[in-house]
């Protein structure tokens with residue numbers, strides 16, 4: 138859950154690396170470091186975020202370099218544990234994303250051989266192994282090291298006196314940017330967008346030997362060709378564009394991310410796969426998992442297709458027969474648990490589909506087919522526009538299975554999404570920002586919407602929030618209701634309405650204040666609730682979206698009121714690449 142960058146070419150490497158790490162900060166931000174090679178190896182490392190200003194003091198020489206922004210795994214976030222890690226002689230440096238599972242054994246062995254470890258990181262074992270095997274050629278030393286490593290890695294290695302970067306990948310991503318007599322390397326596309334739209338995705342097992350004018354990629358010792366692909370994201374998409382935070386910008390981009398994903402449609406071969414499925418299993422984590430739960434409710438209601446929605450992290454513990462379509466849903470396409478679940482499905486010969494926002498991501502390489510969401514780059518750790526784009530992709534599947542019954546609904550949904558963006562949530566925000574705990578409740582598809590609302594609230598405001606099926610609250614959580622515990626209730630018209638209103642009354646009877654989301658003009662609800670937030674009276678599919686958006690805004694404004702670090706909530710990273 139770290140970010141790595143590399144640069145080799147004609148520019149001064151330091152500013153390229155610093156800028157690249159700033160773009161990768163959402164992957165980890167507890168410490169950072171860079172190393173360059175001119176005639177000698179120079180290293181600069183600091184704790185804290187690269188945006189805190191300390192990076193500006195780095196003036197390393199050389200036009201070849203590597204960098205890293207860290208989210209601590211092995212070892213506390215200290216300068217010593219920050220990457221790059223260097224060998225005993227200070228001649229070789231590496232940056233690494235991933236986890237070396239046999240690190241303790243390797244370290245013991247290396248220390249017996251006389252290597253001195255400075256840090257507590259698993260990464261340091263890699264650089265000492267390379268040093269141990271170095272016999273005049275860095276590529277050979279890396280190749281001799283890789284078979285000894287168990288676990289996941291994407292690493293970049295440089296060595297003094299050499300304008301050369303060696304990159305190696307196994308289960309953690311590396312993408313290379315191709316410039317004019319220069320190359321870039323990074324954990325994902327973000328740092329590359331400033332310089333080039335031509336990229337090469339390394340595959341697991343690839344080793345790249347990069348010099349300013351030449352790139353050679355090897356797999357299993359053989360030289361291989363990897364295609365240059367064109368990226369359709371642009372650098373403007375990665376800027377805040379006048380908003381205070383990326384999260385707010387991305388919330389406001391949701392009409393577009395929904396619309397673009399619908400507009401892109403579904404390729405014919407993916408359509409066939411979706412139509413052929415007798416049942417559908419979905420795997421995902423976090424916010425993406427919530428979209429799969431929403432899908433389950435909607436697809437079973439509208440298309441009568443059996444759906445299983447499983448957390449990626451729990452999937453391996455279910456041994457139920459699996460012989461039908463498995464869909465992995467992930468914004469980043471790099472979430473380890475989701476990838477592992479999809480690999481399990483492949484091992485059982487199930488057809489597999491990836492729904493992801495990131496072209497070329499690991500998930501797209503594992504799955505048989507991909508349905509790309511069109512959210513554009515999402516920078517804030519909190520998933521917002523990717524959630525909406527996932528729902529767009531999933532709702533298209535429902536529409537497909539229902540022979541286009543929702544064409545009209547889906548092609549206009551972005552307008553209703555736009556309608557709730559400017560809601561005044563002041564009273565609700567005041568209530569939530571005074572609270573230590575909050576509950577979010579809903580029924581049917583609004584139950585996972587409530588779970589998502591609660592996740593957003595706790596993730597960025599640190600107010601403890603739980604999403605509950607409204608009928609479950611009385612089976613225990615009622616004991617926690619007090620006048621200081623707001624309950625957010627989603628009460629939309631239809632079969633859930635009357636029972637939701639009863640649930641709201643039960644909550645009120647326990648003296649907990651209720652923030653109710655209901656359709657515009659619902660006087661009954663407005664009278665019962667302490668605070669009423671109207672959403673447009675639209676189709677169920679659209680209400681799911683508008684209710685979700687209001688809850689994102691509630692979390693956002695609450696977090697702002699509490700002075701939280703909106704785009705980089707504590708202890709979290711955007712891309713979770715460990716189990």
Ligand code: M6R
Pocket residue numbers: 422423424425426466467468469470471472475518519520521593596711712713
């Ligand atoms: O990239 P993914 O969609 O696979 O990420 C899964 C979760 O880590 C992610 O949805 C997380 O829960 C959100 N950032 C929360 O806002």
